[in-house]
Amino acid sequence: NAGVTQTPKFRILKIGQSMTLQCTQDMNHNYMYWYRQDPGMGLKLIYYSVGAGITDKGEVPNGYNVSRSTTEDFPLRLELAAPSQTSVYFCASNRGRTGELFFGEGSRLTVL
Amino acid sequence: DAKTTQPNSMESNEEEPVHLPCNHSTISGTDYIHWYRQLPSQGPEYVIHGLTSNVNNRMASLAIAEDRKSSTLILHRATLRDAAVYYCILIYNTDKLIFGTGTRLQVFP
Numbered sequence: 001n002a003g004v005t006q007t008p009k010f011r012i013l014k015i016g017q018s019m020t021l022q023c024t025q026d027m028n029h030n031y032m033y034w035y036r037q038d039p040g041m042g043l044k045l046i047y048y049s050v051g052a053g054i055t056d057k058g059e060v061p062n063g064y065n066v067s068r069s070t071t072e073d074f075p076l077r078l079e080l081a082a083p084s085q086t087s088v089y090f091c092a093s094n095r096g097r098t099g100e101l102f103f104g105e106g107s108r109l110t111v112l
Numbered sequence: 113d114a115k116t117t118q119p120n121s122m123e124s125n126e127e128e129p130v131h132l133p134c135n136h137s138t139i140s141g142t143d144y145i146h147w148y149r150q151l152p153s154q155g156p157e158y159v160i161h162g163l164t165s166n167v168n169n170r171m172a173s174l175a176i177a178e179d180r181k182s183s184t185l186i187l188h189r190a191t192l193r194d195a196a197v198y199y200c201i202l203i204y205n206t207d208k209l210i211f212g213t214g215t216r217l218q219v220f221p
Contacts, residue, residue: 033209042199043156043211058208090155098144098163098203103155 001026006091006104013081013111021076021107023091029102031094032074033058034066036087037106043090049074081111116200121216124190132185132215134200139180144203147174147185149196150214156199159185195219 007022025032030051035043045058049068063085065077074093078085091104117135124130136145146161160167160174162183167174173186187194199214 035211042197042213045208045210048208056208059210092156092209098161100158100161101146101148101156101209103157106155 004104025093029093033092035090118215130187137181148199151196
């Protein structure tokens with residue numbers, strides 16, 4: 001099993017551009033999450049999903065969108081990128097709400 | 113939302129035991145207590161979790177207070193590779209997994 005795979009690992013965007021961070025898991029997990037981590041800070045929950053077709057907002061959803069059309073994939077869309085979205089983004093998944101969380105390696109995004 | 117409180121930082125010497133505390137006074141009866149750690153420049157990794165009873169695994173032990181309002185992650189013999197930020201989180205019925213600021217553990221040789 002590859003676990004949780006995130007692409008790209010690094011990306012530089014210009015202000016106003018849009019992009020999608022991809023997240024795929026091969027563990028048949030129902031629950032998936034997107035976090036962001038600013039330098040020297042903890043993780044902030046952006047969006048989460050409890051199954052295909054179901055998504056909900058986390059702590060910091062503004063400026064982002066998600067979709068969950070399949071169990072495996074949970075892409076995070078940034079519209080109109082802003083410097084405040086410069087961060088490292090982590091995708092995670094678990095089987096059920098009490099299960100061990102598995103994290104991807106992260107995607108480092110810089111908006112200039 | 114249930115929250116956890118952890119000290120910002122702790123220090124230990126190599127091969128000494130480390131006790132990392134976490135307060136979660138608003139925990140509900142069905143909340144699981146999870147611990148994760150984040151090594152420098154890596155994503156968080158699972159350490160241990162429990163509900164009511166103390167738990168042991170190859171990485172650490174989790175001691176849960178009888179009233180469940182606090183817990184302690186125990187690293188029995190700290191190594192330099194244990195230097196990381198340790199997060200204590202509660203998983204509760206809204207399905208959100210909210211991380212706090214964690215405890216930065218420094219280990220000295």
